[in-house]
Amino acid sequence: MIGPIPPSERAQRARQAFEFAGPDLRGLVLFDDQFIQYYSGFVFIPTERPVALIITREGQRVLFVPRLEHEHARETGQAEEVCSYPEFPGERHPLQLLHEHLQRLGLAPGPVGVDHDGYPPVMGYSGPALSEGVSVRRVSTALDHQMALKSPHELSLIRESARWAAHAHRLLQRYTRPGLTEGEVEARATREATQAMQAALGPGFRSHNRWINGAVALYRGQIGPNSALPHAININAAFQPGDNLVTGASAGVWGYLSELERTMFLGEPTPEQRRYFQHMLALQDLALEHLGPGRTCAGVDRAVRAYCEREDLTEHWRHHVGHSLGQRIHESPFLDIGETAVLEPGMVLSVEPGLYVPGLGGFRHSDTVLITAQGVEWLTNYPRALDALVIPIEEA
Structure with a gap:
């Protein structure tokens, strides 16, 4: 049975x-909840009350939390020490206590x-800079690099996520019918997939x-002409014959996820x-050809942009x-023309070049892939060809 990242791996990180x-x-003094989870396993909802993780050079981890999180941090976190303060803003500001x-x-x-x-x-927090009491250096980019190099256990969780994302997406495609709304189709597919996964x-x-x-x-509002908005939000649209559909599917598995997106058509x-669908598919194929160890992130994006220029698609x-x-x-590095990073084995990336045509719709597939020593391994597995993504009206 697949389980969470073991404490020994978090301690090694x-x-x-x-x-x-x-x-x-x-x-190190880290405030971002994702870094705190990565190094200590403590999962929490960030609020106005400061939470921090201190890491010493010897690897000792100290969670600094508000009193209301103390038991939660002790029971679920993997730090060697948990210390807490009464409340924010409190009689003494939590950052003063952190300095101590x-x-x-x-x-x-x-x-x-x-x-x-x-x-x-x-959520309305305000307080002093940490540098008012100690010399600091920003290390986010360096720690993002560490986070980008996935361990075998991390990869097993992402693969499991990809498996359940595909299951949820199959249900989404199966239940999509003219006259139904995106909300009811999303809810049914997500509920059944989650129950099966659990x-x-x-x-x-x-x-x-x-x-x-x-x-x-999910459809996230990308239905019909509205699919031309890359980051639309749910509008609870009713499906109609001829709709251009852009989807998204994922699954949370012990803190890790994957990304699967498809362009479909109702009829x-x-x-x-x-x-436009065939151009989008060609763009994704081109991007995949430029992925591999030692290749640059910028080079992948540059190749896609060049294709768009040749085919007069840049406006889309x-x-x-x-x-x-x-x-x-979303993590770094990014497959972007301004990204200086070189791809390394162990990096997991989405590959999702898209085209967006106002008045018509959006065209985007997204797949999750792993950079290996030999090249690229697909982690998501779902049909990409047009015929498999057309929902027949008579069966809808």
Whole structure:
């Protein structure tokens, strides 16, 4: 039975963080909930009350939490110590108390590596910068690099996510009918897929993902002409014959996720829809050809843009080719012309070049792939060809 990241792996991450962040740092102070989860396993909902993870060079992890999270952090986190403060803003500001813990641990006056210079503005939070009491250096990019290199256990969770994302998407495609609304189709597909996943993975299973809970398949408002908006939101549209449909599916599996998206049609597509669909498919194939160890992220995006220019499609281009993902729904590096990163084995990326035609619709497939020493491994597995993505009206 597939399980969460073991405590030993999270402890190893904490010790290895300094190989990425820098050997001269006395410690790390991290406020981002995703970094805190990555190194300690503590999953929480960020509010105005500061939460921080301190990591010493020896790998000791100290969770700094509000009193209301103390038991939660002790029971579910994997830090060696949990310390708490009464409340925010409190008689003494939590950041003042955090400085005292840094002094107690011998990390002041620094330098310490940080993701933010103090707790970021969340739900009305305000407070002093961490640098008012200790020397800091931003290390987010270095830690993002560590997070981008997935371990075998992380990959097993992403593969499991991809499997259940495909199941949810099959249900979404099966239940889509003219006259129904996106809300009822999404709810049915997501409910049934989540129930099946939870039954298969057992009573102890948890999604533990901030963005995806269960196995989810959605339209997100990308129905008919509205599918030309790459980041539309649910409008509870009713499906109609001829609709151009853009989907999204994923599953949260012990904190990790995948990305699966498809362009479908309700009834036979028009010649114009077919033409843009085939261009979109060619763009994704081209992007995949340019992926591999030692290749540049910028090179992938540059190849896609060149195709758009040759085929007079640039006015329908809206975003870069893709992004890394795993614990976060979007991680770095990005398949973008401005990204300097080189692809390495262990990186997991979405590949999702799209075309968006106002008045007609959007055309985007997204698949999750792994960079290997030999090239690329597909982690998502769902039909890509046009014929498999047409929903016949007589069967709808």
